[in-house]
Amino acid sequence: MADEVILLDGYVSSFGMRVRVALAEKGIRYEYREEDLRNKSQLLLKMNPIHKKIPVLIHNGKPVCESLIIVQYIDEVWKDKAPLLPSDPYQRAQARFWADFIDKKLYDASRKIWTTKGEEQEAAKKEFIEVLKVLEGELGDKPYFMGERFGFLDIALITFYSWFHAFETLGNFSIEAECPKLISWAKRCLQKESVSKSLADQKKVYEFVVEMKKSLGV
Amino acid sequence: MADQVRLFGTWCSPFSTRVIWALKLKGIPYDYIEEDLPYKKSAQLLKYNPVHKKIPVLVHGEKPICESMVIVEYIEETWLQNPLLPSDPYGRAMARFWVKFAEDTAPAIWMVFRTTGEEQEKAKKEVLEMLKTIEEHAGLDKKRFFGGDNIGIVDIAFGQIARWFGVIEEVVGMELLEPHAFPLVHAWTNNFKDVPAIRGNLPDHDRMVAFFKPFRESLLASS
Numbered sequence: 001m002a003d004e005v006i007l008l009d010g011y012v013s014s015f016g017m018r019v020r021v022a023l024a025e026k027g028i029r030y031e032y033r034e035e036d037l038r039n040k041s042q043l044l045l046k047m048n049p050i051h052k053k054i055p056v057l058i059h060n061g062k063p064v065c066e067s068l069i070i071v072q073y074i075d076e077v078w079k080d081k082a083p084l085l086p087s088d089p090y091q092r093a094q095a096r097f098w099a100d101f102i103d104k105k106l107y108d109a110s111r112k113i114w115t116t117k118g119e120e121q122e123a124a125k126k127e128f129i130e131v132l133k134v135l136e137g138e139l140g141d142k143p144y145f146m147g148e149r150f151g152f153l154d155i156a157l158i159t160f161y162s163w164f165h166a167f168e169t170l171g172n173f174s175i176e177a178e179c180p181k182l183i184s185w186a187k188r189c190l191q192k193e194s195v196s197k198s199l200a201d202q203k204k205v206y207e208f209v210v211e212m213k214k215s216l217g218v
Numbered sequence: 219m220a221d222q223v224r225l226f227g228t229w230c231s232p233f234s235t236r237v238i239w240a241l242k243l244k245g246i247p248y249d250y251i252e253e254d255l256p257y258k259k260s261a262q263l264l265k266y267n268p269v270h271k272k273i274p275v276l277v278h279g280e281k282p283i284c285e286s287m288v289i290v291e292y293i294e295e296t297w298l299q300n301p302l303l304p305s306d307p308y309g310r311a312m313a314r315f316w317v318k319f320a321e322d323t324a325p326a327i328w329m330v331f332r333t334t335g336e337e338q339e340k341a342k343k344e345v346l347e348m349l350k351t352i353e354e355h356a357g358l359d360k361k362r363f364f365g366g367d368n369i370g371i372v373d374i375a376f377g378q379i380a381r382w383f384g385v386i387e388e389v390v391g392m393e394l395l396e397p398h399a400f401p402l403v404h405a406w407t408n409n410f411k412d413v414p415a416i417r418g419n420l421p422d423h424d425r426m427v428a429f430f431k432p433f434r435e436s437l438l439a440s441s
Contacts, residue, residue, distance in 0.1 A: 050319070050351055062308060069314045076307035089295035090281050096288045101269065134269065 005030035006058040008044050010037055012200045012208045014107075015067040016055040017159035022071045024194035025150075026078045068099055071155060084152045095146060098138060099156040105131045106160060113171045114209050115218045125171050129178045136182045143188060150192060158189045158199070165202035166209045221279035223248040226263050228255050230426050232324075232378035233286040234274035235419065239374050240290045242415040244297045287317055290374055302371040313372050316356065316364060320375035323348040327378070330394070331386045331430070332437050342392065349400045352376070358402040362409045369413050373406075377416070380407040385426040389434055 007023070007030050009016035023030055035044055035054050047056045047063035057064045057073070064073045075084040085092050109131055112124035135157065139145055145153035164175050176183040189195045225241070225248050227234025241248050253263055253273050266275045266282035275282050276289045278296070283289045294302045303310050326348060329341035356364060364372035383395050397404040411417055 050355055059308075064308070064311045064315075066315055066318055069311050069318065072314065073307055073311040076310065089292055090278070090283070092295065093283045093288050093292040096291060097283070097285055100285055100288060 003028075004058075004060050006033060007031070008033050008035050008041070008047065008054050008056040008058070010035055010054050012162075012205050013054060014159040014163060017162065017198050017200060018067045018155050019055045019057060019070050019074070020198035021155050021159065021194050022074045022084060024198050025082045025084065025155075026074060027081060028074070028078060068103070068152075068156060071152060075152070084155065086146055086151065091146060095151070095153045098135070098145065098153050102135070102156050102160075106157075110160065110163065110167060113167045114213060115216065121171060125173055128167070129175070132175065132179045132182055136179050139181060139185055144185070150189065154185075154189055158186060158195055161186045161190075162199045162202050162205050163209075166206040169206060170209065170213075222277075224251060224277040225249070226251045226253055226260075226266065226275040226277070227273045228253050230421050230429055231255075231273060232382050235421065236286045236374050236377060237274045237276060237289050237293070238419050239377060239416055240293045240302065242419055243302065243369065243413075244293065244300050246293070246297055287321060287371075287375060290371060294371065302365075302369075302374065304365065304370075313365060313370065316372040317375040319348075319351070320372070324378065327383060327386055327394075330390060330392070331434060334438065338390075342394065345394050349379075349395060349403055353400045353402050356402075358406050363406070369410070369416070373410055376406075377410065379403065380410045380416075381420050381423065382426070385423055385430060388423075388427050389430050 005023070005028055007016075007019055009019065009032060011034060020032075033041075033043075035041060037054070040052060043058075044054065044056060045052055047058055048054075048065045051065065053065070055065075055067055055070060057070045059073075059077070064070045071084060085095060106128070109124060109128040113121060113128060116124055142148075144150045145157070167173075168175055190199070223241070223246060225234065225237055227237065227250065229252060238250075251260075251262070253260060255273065259271055263273065263275060264271055266277055267273075267284045270284060272284070274286050274289060275284050276292065277283075278292075283292045290302065303313055323344070326341050326344035330338055330345060333341060352358070358364070361367065363369050364376065379395065387393055387395070395404060395407075411420065
């Protein structure tokens with residue numbers, strides 16, 4: 001029996017992109033459905049009643065929610081190709097720790113860059129760069145976060161890259177100047193088709209953010 | 219010989235207690251090091267958790283693992299007896315969803331603890347919403363524990379409800395987990411505390427009230 005895989009998503013969402021990258025890495029065929037977050041579909045509300053958020057993966061009718069949980073699910077179900085998490089429990093714990101760090105620190109810091117001005121924005125930029133520098137330190141001289149192979153932690157972070165252009169333009173700063181090694185890593189990831197085909201176009205993200213600013217009045 | 223297992227924690231932390239529960243449920247021997255938080259952090263703690271400088275930290279041999287639920291998953295994957303997660307990927311994804319929910323909603327009760335007035339009211343609302351979500355969506359009407367017949371990772375994640383909630387309720391003078399409003403959650407707290415590994419590793423309610431009451435007063439006085 002063929003698998004039915006549906007992804008409820010939003011084009012510019014870094015969280016949704018994580019799932020797209022994972023599906024592409026594994027070569028899984030799926031149906032992509034773009035959600036209008038101002039007018040959520042009945043299916044989304046039914047499949048994610050608690051959070052009502054994207055991404056949601058619907059596998060043979062059963063929903064999986066939360067981007068990194070979906071990525072782990074994909075890794076466990078389609079386990080015969082392109083393993084995303086390392087097999088060693090300690091390495092897996094490190095990957096989960098750093099993914100948790102990214103989720104706790106990066107999103108909030110980055111959101112403040114485009115929703116604030118003046119001193120508040122300066123503080124947000126500083127915090128954002130600090131978080132990236134910690135991650136850059138963790139990357140060190142390795143090609144990817146867990147070593148020689150692209151995987152879970154790279155997926156967790158790379159999808160924020162499509163928002164960097166928007167942050168740089170609206171925050172008037174250069175991320176590459178502050179974190180050159182991280183940008184090299186990002187460009188390395190982008191050479192993979194699974195990444196380049198899954199990430200949102202940075203100009204479209206910028207246009208989206210400008211629209212959001214207008215509608216939020218910030 | 220197996221590598222030594224060390225746990226850095228504090229007696230009254232629900233986060234380090236989560237790790238103790240996982241270790242006890244699997245029968246893993248370990249050495250416990252009590253950290254004198256929030257006043258002093260040992261050199262070892264800062265060495266093993268330079269990023270967050272927090273407990274709990276599990277050190278297996280010389281390998282440190284930080285963040286309580288990351289530690290619990292590590293324990294689950296390293297010691298395979300008495301599994302805390304189901305074996306099927308969908309069951310695991312469901313369990314991880316609820317663990318994340320527990321993590322995301324955990325701070326609210328501590329905001330009730332450390333604030334007053336409007337801020338506290340807002341935190342109280344969040345706590346009640348969390349309890350309502352569990353009551354309505356976790357399927358506790360059909361099972362003893364979040365995972366089914368046996369205690370598992372989600373129960374561990376929500377464990378602070380079974381003891382710390384009562385302590386904070388007493389310290390701030392507010393009832394949040396009303397049994398008639400949340401009968402399923404309330405029943406679960408009793409099932410949870412009945413498990414021997416849990417019952418023998420719950421910090422004492424009165425001892426915690428005696429600690430947290432003056433602690434709250436000092437927090438409010440300095441803010």
